[in-house]
Amino acid sequence: MQDNQLPPLPAATTPSPPAAADTPPAxxxxxxxxxxxxxxxxxxxxxxxxxxxxxxxxxxxxxxxxxxxxxxxxxxxxxxxxxxxxxxxxxxxxxxxxxxxxxxxxxxxxxxxxxxxxxxxxxxxxxxxxxxxxxxxxxxxxxxxxxxxxxxxxxxxxxxxxxxxxxxxxxxxxxxxxxxxxxxxxxxxxxxxxxxxxxxxxxxxxxxxxxxxxxxxxxxxxxxxxxxxAIVPLLCKQAWISELQGLAVPDVEVRIESPGPLPRLATGKPAPSINDLLFTHFGLSGPAVLNLSEIVAELLEKFPDLTLRIDFARHSPRDELSARIRRWHDTDGRKLARTMLAEIVPQRLADMICRLSGIDDAGICSQLSAGQAHAIVEHLKACRVTVYATRGFxxxxxxxxxxxxxxxxxxxxxxxxxxxxxxxxxxxxxxxxxxxxxxxxxxxxxxxxxxxxxxxxxxxxxxxxx
Ligand SMILES: Cc1cc2nc3c(=O)[nH]c(=O)nc-3n(C[C@H](O)[C@H](O)[C@H](O)COP(=O)(O)OP(=O)(O)OC[C@H]3O[C@@H](n4cnc5c(N)ncnc54)[C@H](O)[C@@H]3O)c2cc1C
CATH class of the missing domain: 3.50.50.60 (FAD/NAD(P)-binding domain)
Structure with a gap:
C-alpha cells in the first residue's frame, strides 16, 4: 500500500439499529x-x-x-x-x-x-x-x-x-x-x-x-x-511577545517563579526546562514551555498568574556578557547595538531586547549607558513574562x-x-x-x-x- 494512501475501511458489520424502540439484539x-x-x-x-x-x-x-x-x-x-x-x-x-x-x-x-x-x-x-x-x-x-x-x-x-x-x-x-x-x-x-x-x-x-x-x-x-x-501553549500578558510571533529561539532555559511551592512533577521534566522556545501571537509555545505547561496549568488553578523567567543565553554567565558589552562599547563603538546583540540571539529578538532596554534602532555601542548595558544582560539572562492562562484542552x-x-x-x-x-x-x-x-x-x-x-x-x- 502507498504511504500516502489510507486503505478503504472494512465494511462495518455492526447490526443495524432496530426499527422498533426495543433493545436490539447484542x-x-x-x-x-x-x-x-x-x-x-x-x-x-x-x-x-x-x-x-x-x-x-x-x-x-x-x-x-x-x-x-x-x-x-x-x-x-x-x-x-x-x-x-x-x-x-x-x-x-x-x-x-x-x-x-x-x-x-x-x-x-x-x-x-x-x-x-x-x-x-x-x-x-x-x-x-x-x-x-x-x-x-x-x-x-x-x-x-x-x-x-x-x-x-x-x-x-x-x-x-x-x-x-x-x-x-x-x-x-x-x-x-x-x-x-x-x-x-x-x-x-x-x-x-x-x-x-x-x-x-x-x-x-x-x-x-x-x-x-x-x-x-x-x-x-x-x-x-x-x-x-498538558503540553499546551501559554497565554502571556506582555504585548511585545506577540510582535515576535513565529520566532523560534533554540536552546533556552525556562524556569517557573512560583508564587507557592511547585507541584510534584507529573511529566518528569525537571524545572528548569531547557529546549527550544516559540513566540506566538498569543504568548509562548515550543518544547521549552510545553514541557512545563502541566505544572503551569496546576498552579493557575490556585493563582491568577505566574512568572516565567527565560534565559536566552544559558551558556554565557552574566559577568561574561557584561564584559562582552563593555568590549562593544570600547572597540566596536560605531556599530549598532542591535547588530552586535544579534551575535548572541536571533535578530528579531535582539531588536526587541534593545527596545525593551531603551535603545533605539540607530543606537550605537559607544552610546550605551551602564543602565542600558545592565538591562540587556537582564533581558538575556532573566527575561520575565507573565502567564495568565493555557490554551486549554x-x-x-x-x-x-x-x-x-x-x-x-x-x-x-x-x-x-x-x-x-x-x-x-x-x-x-x-x-x-x-x-x-x-x-x-x-x-x-x-x-x-x-x-x-x-x-x-x-x-x-x-x-x-x-
Ligand atoms: C497535534 C498533536 C501532535 C502530537 N504529536 C506527538 C508526537 O509526535 N509524538 C508523541 O509521542 N505524541 C504526540 N502527541 C500525543 C499523542 O497523539 C497521544 O499521546 C496518543 O495518540 C495517545 O494515544 P491513545 O491511543 O491513548 O489515544 P488516541 O491516539 O487519542 O486515540 C483515541 C481514539 O479513541 C477514539 N474515541 C474517543 N472517544 C471514543 C468513543 N466514545 N468511542 C469510540 N472511539 C472513541 C478517538 O477518536 C481516537 O481515535 C501529539 C498530540 C497532538 C494533539
Whole structure:
C-alpha cells in the first residue's frame, strides 16, 4: 500500500439499529476495543497476531472508533511526521514520566522503544533517530505508521467499525454473566468478555478525544485524577511577545517563579526546562514551555498568574556578557547595538531586547549607558513574562491526570476493580513530555493489553490475571 494512501475501511458489520424502540439484539465480540488510536490499534494487532494467525475459526476482535477512520490523531503527530518514540534506555524512558513512571516498567519491558522500532520495521516502516533522540519513520509520514497498523489489523482478522454511529456511548458490566455491554451512538449493542478502554484523553477535542474514557471508567467504579491540559501553549500578558510571533529561539532555559511551592512533577521534566522556545501571537509555545505547561496549568488553578523567567543565553554567565558589552562599547563603538546583540540571539529578538532596554534602532555601542548595558544582560539572562492562562484542552497535545494507577495492574493493564476490563494509553494517569514519549506510552500499554486479552481469551479462568 502507498504511504500516502489510507486503505478503504472494512465494511462495518455492526447490526443495524432496530426499527422498533426495543433493545436490539447484542453482537458478540471476544475482545472489544474502544478507540482506534495508537493504543487501540497496537492492542488489536498484537492480540490478533497472537491468536488469529493460528486459530480457526478466528476469535472476534472488534474495534469501535468514533472518527471516520482509525488513527486520525496519530496522523497529526509530529506535524504529520509522527515522532513515534525516543531513544534511550528503560530507566531514561521511565524517568520521563515523573512520579508515575515506575508503573510503566512492565509495559516497557513488553515493548520498549527498540522493540517498537523492530515491530514497525517488521511491518514495513523502518525508522531513524533525529535531534534529541526523537525517532521518526524513514518515510517521514505518519500515514505510513497508520497504514502499517491497518494492514496488521486486517491480516490478523480484526474488525474495525468507524464513524460517529460506532462511537461507544455507554459501558456497563453485566454481573450475571460477567460480560461488558457497550451501546453505540447509532444504537448497536455489543457484548464482550474482555473490554479495552483506550479512547485517549480529552485534549485536542477536534480529533474525537473528548474524555469519554473517563466517564466509562468512572461508570465501572474507577476513580480519576482530575484531567488537566498538558503540553499546551501559554497565554502571556506582555504585548511585545506577540510582535515576535513565529520566532523560534533554540536552546533556552525556562524556569517557573512560583508564587507557592511547585507541584510534584507529573511529566518528569525537571524545572528548569531547557529546549527550544516559540513566540506566538498569543504568548509562548515550543518544547521549552510545553514541557512545563502541566505544572503551569496546576498552579493557575490556585493563582491568577505566574512568572516565567527565560534565559536566552544559558551558556554565557552574566559577568561574561557584561564584559562582552563593555568590549562593544570600547572597540566596536560605531556599530549598532542591535547588530552586535544579534551575535548572541536571533535578530528579531535582539531588536526587541534593545527596545525593551531603551535603545533605539540607530543606537550605537559607544552610546550605551551602564543602565542600558545592565538591562540587556537582564533581558538575556532573566527575561520575565507573565502567564495568565493555557490554551486549554482544545489545543493541549495530551491530557494529564486520568484513571488512577493504583486501580490498574501494571503487569497486565487489567483493572483491579473490574476483572476483564483493560485500560491503556492516555486515558491512564500518565503523561510524558514532548519528544515521542506519549506515543511510546500508548504503544507499550496497548501492546501489553493486547497480550493480556489473548491470555484471557485463551484461558478465561487463568488465575493471577488480576
Ligand atoms: C497535534 C498533536 C501532535 C502530537 N504529536 C506527538 C508526537 O509526535 N509524538 C508523541 O509521542 N505524541 C504526540 N502527541 C500525543 C499523542 O497523539 C497521544 O499521546 C496518543 O495518540 C495517545 O494515544 P491513545 O491511543 O491513548 O489515544 P488516541 O491516539 O487519542 O486515540 C483515541 C481514539 O479513541 C477514539 N474515541 C474517543 N472517544 C471514543 C468513543 N466514545 N468511542 C469510540 N472511539 C472513541 C478517538 O477518536 C481516537 O481515535 C501529539 C498530540 C497532538 C494533539
Amino acid at each position: 453482537a458478540h465480540a471476544d475482545f472489544l476495543i474502544l478507540g482506534a488510536g495508537a493504543a487501540g490499534m497496537m492492542a488489536a494487532a498484537a492480540c490478533g497476531e497472537l491468536l488469529n494467525k493460528r486459530r480457526h475459526p478466528p476469535i472476534r476482535i472488534v474495534v469501535l472508533e468514533k472518527n471516520p477512520r482509525p488513527g486520525i490523531k496519530v496522523l497529526v503527530c509530529g506535524g504529520g511526521r509522527c515522532n513515534v518514540t525516543n531513544a534511550g534506555d528503560l530507566d531514561y524512558l521511565i524517568a520521563q514520566f515523573g512520579r508515575n513512571g515506575r508503573f510503566l516498567t512492565p509495559a516497557l519491558q513488553a515493548l520498549d522503544n527498540n522493540a517498537l522500532r523492530t515491530w514497525l520495521a517488521g511491518h514495513g516502516v523502518p525508522t531513524h533517530e533525529e535531534h534529541d533522540g526523537k525517532i521518526y519513520p524513514d518515510s517521514n509520514k505518519a500515514s505510513s505508521v497508520v497504514n502499517a497498523f491497518l494492514d496488521a489489523m486486517a491480516e490478523a482478522g480484526v474488525e474495525v467499525h468507524s464513524g460517529a454511529d460506532h462511537a461507544a456511548a455507554d459501558v456497563t458490566h453485566d454481573a450475571a454473566d460477567g460480560k461488558f455491554v457497550v451501546r453505540t451512538s447509532g444504537g448497536a449493542v455489543w457484548r464482550a468478555g474482555v473490554l479495552l478502554i483506550c479512547v485517549g484523553g480529552q485534549s485536542y477535542t477536534r480529533m474525537g478525544t473528548t474524555g469519554d474514557g473517563y466517564r466509562f471508567a468512572a461508570a465501572l467504579g474507577h476513580d480519576l485524577v482530575t484531567p488537566r491540559p 482544545k489545543e493541549a497535545m495530551v491530557t494529564a491526570g486520568g484513571v488512577k494507577l493504583d486501580q490498574v495492574n501494571p503487569k497486565n493493564m487489567e483493572s483491579r476493580i473490574c476483572p476483564g476490563l483493560l485500560l491503556a494509553g492516555e486515558v491512564l494517569d500518565l503523561t510524558g513530555p514532548s519528544g515521542g514519549y506519549n506515543l511510546q506510552l500508548a504503544f507499550s500499554t496497548g501492546y501489553l493489553a493486547g497480550i493480556t486479552a489473548s491470555r484471557l481469551i485463551r484461558n478465561p479462568a487463568a488465575p493471577g490475571m488480576v
